[in-house]
Amino acid sequence: MQYWLMKTEPDECSIDDFAATPDQVIRWDGVRNYQARNFMRDMAIGDEVFIYHSSCAKIGIAGIVRVTRTAYSDPTQFNPESAYFDKRSKPDNPRWDAVDLKFMRKFARILTLDELKNVAELADSPLIQKGNRLSVIPFSKVERDSVLVKV
Incomplete structure (x- = not known):
């Protein structure tokens, strides 16, 4: 098993959206960064x-979901009405992928970025390094375990 962190703006897709439909999957689409896409693959x-809320009042890790379907062609890249439309992407050679995720656990509280900065095992993690904009980040088991003891 591998461990990951995915950043999202809660008004677009939050841990509450997953918790509201715990038996359903949510397609994680709209990733438009090649490195983040490669991690999804x-x-x-x-x-x-880990679901990480960003660009909001309370920034941090809010809960955990599980991958239920591996990377597949993101349908939003072909939809001209979508904010994630990519006119350069072609159905026979798609550029972007999506994955399906399912709710596991919502934390009783958000584990804030300030708290995460004080977790020694995360010292080298791109999550807490300035300038990191990736929406998908791999986590080691040690990093994952160090986060779970904080919630």
Whole structure:
């Protein structure tokens, strides 16, 4: 099993959206960064993913979801009405992928970025390094475990 962190703006897709439909999957689409896309291509069914709320009042890790479907062509890239439309992407050669995720657990409280900065095991994590804009980040088991003891 691998571990990941995915950043989202809660008004677009939050841990509450997952919790509201715990038996359904949510397609994680709209990723338009090649490195983040490549990380999504490394995901396997059953991998755990921290949901990280960003661009909001309370920034931090809000809960955990699980990968239920590995990377597949993101349909939003072909929809001209979508904010994620990519006119350069072609159905026979798609550029962007999506994965399906399912609710596992909502934390009783958000584990804030300030708290995460004080977790020694995360010292080298791109999550807490300035300038990191990736929406998908791999986590080691040690990093994952160090986060879970804080919630």
